[in-house]
Amino acid sequence: xxxxxxxxxxxxxxxxxxxxxxxxxxxxxxxxxxxxxxxxxxxxxxxxxxxxxxxxxxxxxxxxxxxxxxxxxxxxxxxxxxxxxxxxxxxxxxxxxxxxxxxxxxxxxxxxxxxxxxxxxxxxxxxxxxxxxxxxxxxxxxxxxxxxxxxxxxxxxxxxxxxxxxxxxxxxxxxxxxxxxxxxxxxxxxxxxxxxxxxxxxxxxxxxxxxxxxxxxxxxxxxxxxxxxxxxxxxxxxxxxxxxxxxxxxxxxxxxxxxxxxxxxxxxxxxxxxxxxxxxxxxxxx
Amino acid sequence: xxxxxxxxxxxxxxxxxxxxxxxxxxxxxxxxxxxxxxxxxxxxxxxxxxxxxxxxxxxxxxxxxxxxxxxxxxxxxxxxxxxxxxxxxxxxxxxxxxxxxxxxxxxxxxxxxxxxxxxxxxxxxxxxxxxxxxxxxxxxxxxxxxxxxxxxxxxxxxxxxxxxxxxxxxxxxxxxxxxxxxxxxxxxxxxxxxxxxxxxxxxxxxxxxxxxxxxxxxxxxxxxxxxxxxxxxxxxxxxxxxxxxxxxxxxxxxxxxxxxxxxxxxxxxxxxxxxxxxxxxxxxxx
Amino acid sequence: xxxxxxxxxxxxxxxxxxxxxxxxxxxxxxxxxxxxxxxxxxxxxxxxxxxxxxxxxxxxxxxxxxxxxxxxxxxxxxxxxxxxxxxxxxxxxxxxxxxxxxxxxxxxxxxxxxxxx
Amino acid sequence: xxxxxxxxxxxxxxxxxxxxxxxxxxxxxxxxxxxxxxxxxxxxxxxxxxxxxxxxxxxxxxxxxxxxxxxxxxxxxxxxxxxxxxxxxxxxxxxxxxxxxxxxxxxxxxxxxxxxx
Ligand SMILES: [Fe+3]
Ligand SMILES: [Fe+3]
Numbered sequence: 001x002x003x004x005x006x007x008x009x010x011x012x013x014x015x016x017x018x019x020x021x022x023x024x025x026x027x028x029x030x031x032x033x034x035x036x037x038x039x040x041x042x043x044x045x046x047x048x049x050x051x052x053x054x055x056x057x058x059x060x061x062x063x064x065x066x067x068x069x070x071x072x073x074x075x076x077x078x079x080x081x082x083x084x085x086x087x088x089x090x091x092x093x094x095x096x097x098x099x100x101x102x103x104x105x106x107x108x109x110x111x112x113x114x115x116x117x118x119x120x121x122x123x124x125x126x127x128x129x130x131x132x133x134x135x136x137x138x139x140x141x142x143x144x145x146x147x148x149x150x151x152x153x154x155x156x157x158x159x160x161x162x163x164x165x166x167x168x169x170x171x172x173x174x175x176x177x178x179x180x181x182x183x184x185x186x187x188x189x190x191x192x193x194x195x196x197x198x199x200x201x202x203x204x205x206x207x208x209x210x211x212x213x214x215x216x217x218x219x220x221x222x223x224x225x226x227x228x229x230x231x232x233x234x235x236x237x238x239x240x241x242x243x244x245x246x247x248x249x250x251x252x253x254x255x256x257x258x259x260x261x262x263x264x265x266x267x268x269x270x271x272x273x274x275x276x277x278x279x280x281x282x283x284x285x286x
Numbered sequence: 287x288x289x290x291x292x293x294x295x296x297x298x299x300x301x302x303x304x305x306x307x308x309x310x311x312x313x314x315x316x317x318x319x320x321x322x323x324x325x326x327x328x329x330x331x332x333x334x335x336x337x338x339x340x341x342x343x344x345x346x347x348x349x350x351x352x353x354x355x356x357x358x359x360x361x362x363x364x365x366x367x368x369x370x371x372x373x374x375x376x377x378x379x380x381x382x383x384x385x386x387x388x389x390x391x392x393x394x395x396x397x398x399x400x401x402x403x404x405x406x407x408x409x410x411x412x413x414x415x416x417x418x419x420x421x422x423x424x425x426x427x428x429x430x431x432x433x434x435x436x437x438x439x440x441x442x443x444x445x446x447x448x449x450x451x452x453x454x455x456x457x458x459x460x461x462x463x464x465x466x467x468x469x470x471x472x473x474x475x476x477x478x479x480x481x482x483x484x485x486x487x488x489x490x491x492x493x494x495x496x497x498x499x500x501x502x503x504x505x506x507x508x509x510x511x512x513x514x515x516x517x518x519x520x521x522x523x524x525x526x527x528x529x530x531x532x533x534x535x536x537x538x539x540x541x542x543x544x545x546x547x548x549x550x551x552x553x554x555x556x557x558x559x560x561x562x563x564x565x566x567x568x569x570x571x572x
Numbered sequence: 573x574x575x576x577x578x579x580x581x582x583x584x585x586x587x588x589x590x591x592x593x594x595x596x597x598x599x600x601x602x603x604x605x606x607x608x609x610x611x612x613x614x615x616x617x618x619x620x621x622x623x624x625x626x627x628x629x630x631x632x633x634x635x636x637x638x639x640x641x642x643x644x645x646x647x648x649x650x651x652x653x654x655x656x657x658x659x660x661x662x663x664x665x666x667x668x669x670x671x672x673x674x675x676x677x678x679x680x681x682x683x684x685x686x687x688x689x
Numbered sequence: 690x691x692x693x694x695x696x697x698x699x700x701x702x703x704x705x706x707x708x709x710x711x712x713x714x715x716x717x718x719x720x721x722x723x724x725x726x727x728x729x730x731x732x733x734x735x736x737x738x739x740x741x742x743x744x745x746x747x748x749x750x751x752x753x754x755x756x757x758x759x760x761x762x763x764x765x766x767x768x769x770x771x772x773x774x775x776x777x778x779x780x781x782x783x784x785x786x787x788x789x790x791x792x793x794x795x796x797x798x799x800x801x802x803x804x805x806x
Binding site: 154197 | 703717721729762768769779781782789790798804
Binding site: 361363384387388391392403405 | 706707708710711714
């Protein structure tokens, strides 16, 4: 049966892709950001996940306003990355785990989540860059993925409470997945940032640090905020925090912090990194 | 503020479109079906709805398996009908009510429905034929529509319980819609039928009649069934019943039966028609 | 993974689930394209090439060649998309039902009338 | 209906809601197309024709001509799609932020660094 090894949450911004492409990891601007990752890579190398369930957001690569899902679950054997229009190099297709995807979809619908099921889905930097940060280098990442895209483009957004419940339901699916696989749950996005409006460049370090603490031991604390509260506290694009909330909820009970990093700024964004080991990694059988 | 006048539920099958195109309404095969509608038309002419909220299903015109939503809500100023591949005449674009659509979407997301929001959406016979049956003739139907498409193509399907809750949430949205409009809630699809497999042609008259009775006075009774129960009892395509359940739930409390009709068969399908007047039509203000 | 078909316990009733959806993607994509007359025309003109363009597998290709609905469903076809394929040949859902049940269309229609009594 | 903008009470922070989504559909559709280099190239070649093809209204057309982000947002643009428009000119999100806040890029970057202290 499946073993959920833990969770890694990280920011993503296109500029990271450019920095990787240019080899700027040791550049003074980028070093405090990239230096966060080696401890996480070491932990992942030990934890050896086979599959990554990835909560993330699509930034207008796969979904448009003609049909914008609140939650979209990939159910494909592979996911293609593509040109997003701002010149970061594309990566080779990412392998999927369609069987696990369908198992997750069945749990979600049984738990009254009204997901959109995607047998074809392009994945953008929000999925590819975290994998590149966790498993750098030339080869493809050593995991199959189950991508779960959460609407952060168009209001009304789902609430942090709903995001938490989504993660819990995915956690239930993993707990009953009858396959000998090791799973890491990834949450990408955030932390505080705002790209648009006269408040562009808004960052809220105290709020970010509070969230990173809460996510370890009292993640439900974050469900008291509405989506608009998050906009107010963390900036218009800070709502990506919801992917972190969902990822944490998928782990359920007690976790141990493996590593964390927080650095402001990369591009317009406060960059966070948090790796949590699951203290009760073995799932119950179905 | 909005007045919800009642609900009309009706079957839809492409063959109805062919029969209308050929003027077969008085043909012996079709007469028992078409004769059900004049009393409903008279009631609608009295009730004078401005808007129809339509729960229906897409039969592979707008949505494909690349991205199949559980619930999709139209949010457009008009909806285009198109060739579905079996030769029924297309109709002129149907007017939408985008403002009401967004109000409904906001209520649904607040109530934790994970809808897909569609600013462009082709509508198929499941939406156009009921309008043609309610308002026959050359001109466009005298209502604007808010289309809500429910997945019946790909399992796992939402449950009847979820469909009921969806309807209730839409009912709450209508109850707080601060506009001087009269709304009819339409549910289309069903009743029992099966197109595929060795059991093709399956029809369950006792089950259909039980459902039509229950929908008047005790609609929650139908929420005890699972989606697969509906498949077993009403045939593989009988799950379209869920649109009737959602439409009934949107009305809420007490209703009076205006008219009903039940005839087997049209094409492969048991055809039902049920019009319900809302006994407490005036919404409370927001 | 395409081979473990779940038994839903409803005889004679295919359930189009994730397994079927994966298996049938190419076939259903082709049938979905038949919403457009130009695509139906392209299929009529060169069926082999059209199937190849959508990457149908051997079983799907054979089921298409045989115009056999049960085979098409076994190959992952979804009835709503398959109905558009049937439309190319002017077949309606009663033709489709008769074929699957091994009845004449007249007998199938009589069975439906009987169900209403 | 396009004119009743709701106040969400978060200063300087546009909320891309249903109202904006309706108003901005054509503009965002054009920007979404900029995922493809061939479309970016077509825009560069004949901006006027490209905007016309997507049916931009007068305010949108003007905001595009002005390369003005606040105007583009006021005309219904969504920042995620607009970022692809900015990409055509090699502008990154810091350029976009500097323009909206009326700062030099250097000053905007300094403000971000300051937020980290
Ligand atoms: Fe992002
Ligand atoms: Fe139908």
